[in-house]
Amino acid sequence: MNLRFSGLSGSGDAATVPGMNVLVTGGAGYIGSICVEALLNAGHTVTVFDNLSEGHRSAVDPRAVLVENCLSNADAVADALRAARAEAILHFAAHALVGESMTNPGKYFRNNVAAGLNLLEAAVAGGVRKFVFSSTCATYGPPERVPMTEDLPQRPINPYGESKLMFEKMLRWFEQVHGLEFIAFRYFNAAGASERFGEHHRVETHLIPNLLAVALGQKPQAEIYGVDYPTPDGTCIRDYIHVADLAQAHILGLAPGKRGFFNLGNGDGYSVRQVLATCERVSGQKIPAVEKPRRPGDPPKLVAAADKARRELGWHPQFPQLEDMVASAWRWHQRHPQGYPD
Numbered sequence: 001m002n003l004r005f006s007g008l009s010g011s012g013d014a015a016t017v018p019g020m021n022v023l024v025t026g027g028a029g030y031i032g033s034i035c036v037e038a039l040l041n042a043g044h045t046v047t048v049f050d051n052l053s054e055g056h057r058s059a060v061d062p063r064a065v066l067v068e069n070c071l072s073n074a075d076a077v078a079d080a081l082r083a084a085r086a087e088a089i090l091h092f093a094a095h096a097l098v099g100e101s102m103t104n105p106g107k108y109f110r111n112n113v114a115a116g117l118n119l120l121e122a123a124v125a126g127g128v129r130k131f132v133f134s135s136t137c138a139t140y141g142p143p144e145r146v147p148m149t150e151d152l153p154q155r156p157i158n159p160y161g162e163s164k165l166m167f168e169k170m171l172r173w174f175e176q177v178h179g180l181e182f183i184a185f186r187y188f189n190a191a192g193a194s195e196r197f198g199e200h201h202r203v204e205t206h207l208i209p210n211l212l213a214v215a216l217g218q219k220p221q222a223e224i225y226g227v228d229y230p231t232p233d234g235t236c237i238r239d240y241i242h243v244a245d246l247a248q249a250h251i252l253g254l255a256p257g258k259r260g261f262f263n264l265g266n267g268d269g270y271s272v273r274q275v276l277a278t279c280e281r282v283s284g285q286k287i288p289a290v291e292k293p294r295r296p297g298d299p300p301k302l303v304a305a306a307d308k309a310r311r312e313l314g315w316h317p318q319f320p321q322l323e324d325m326v327a328s329a330w331r332w333h334q335r336h337p338q339g340y341p342d
């Protein structure tokens with residue numbers, strides 16, 4: 001399979017706004033790096049603000065300016081916004097591991113909420129026109145019904161989801177009080193890679209890269225966290241979305257007047273066992289797996305209804321098949337078996 005990433009151009013039938021100055025926090029991370037590439041391809045000017053604690057220098061597209069600093073440093077944030085003449089902010093930088101948040105909640109509230117507030121205040125002071133926030137389906141907690149629409153009650157069951165919900169609430173107030181126009185994208189499970197950039201966490205906890213590491217012979221076996229969930233095969237169900245499609249949504253969201261909360265998923269649920277079978281098919285390798293207890297904080301089933309993003313933003317995911325997401329990830333991991341060098 002040979003996917004061409006036309007989705008990364010950000011072009012399409014829906015309106016896009018070329019030529020904005022955009023500050024991207026977390027632009028050296030997995031989703032951020034691929035959105036930076038897409039923004040640049042769409043004609044925007046990009047400054048990446050990243051402390052490289054999770055991100056990688058070589059994941060930053062060389063066409064972007066990199067400011068290596070921390071959101072906890074309010075002066076550095078304000079300086080970076082000024083130097084970038086930022087008209088828009090895409091805010092990806094965050095800690096994002098459900099499991100870790102259950103053992104170290106303070107880390108999540110300090111970084112995702114308190115440090116993020118520096119960015120919000122700097123955005124208002126700097127006259128930024130649009131704030132695009134990476135939120136998550138983890139803000140919902142176990143849903144009352146699936147597919148999940150944006151109006152479902154938000155009752156997170158882990159500090160990660162709670163920290164993202166707190167930031168969403170701050171955004172509502174900053175819009176109401178200061179007129180800061182925002183979009184919060186509630187991602188379901190990001191997957192896949194572009195031709196150049198992919199997923200490399202120094203400690204990998206995510207399902208697909210862990211399965212592919214086994215297929216590459218880097219790990220002896222995979223682990224399945226929980227086989228007694230109330231799902232057909234007993235394992236958790238998630239809705240996977242290609243990062244290139246996430247990137248396209250961000251570009252569409254920069255258009256003036258596009259605002260509010262949007263789920264980004266495909267509306268298809270895949271269990272852990274189904275993802276494993278897909279990784280075996282794509283890689284042509286057997287992936288042995290051991291069954292482990294449930295991972296604390298995991299809801300059994302999260303599947304998006306993303307009609308609102310399609311309707312209001314003109315978003316059309318180009319790679320909705322899990323097989324295509326895994327194929328692009330597999331290609332990237334084969335080419336970068338050790339991930340990024342830094």
Ligand code: UDP
Binds near residue numbers: 189223225298
């Ligand atoms: N999972 C698993 N084994 C792994 C990693 C994850 O069984 O090595 C499960 C995890 O419990 C969850 C699903 O796979 O039900 C997706 O987890 P991931 O960490 O990829 O994303 P999350 O849903 O936490 O954002």
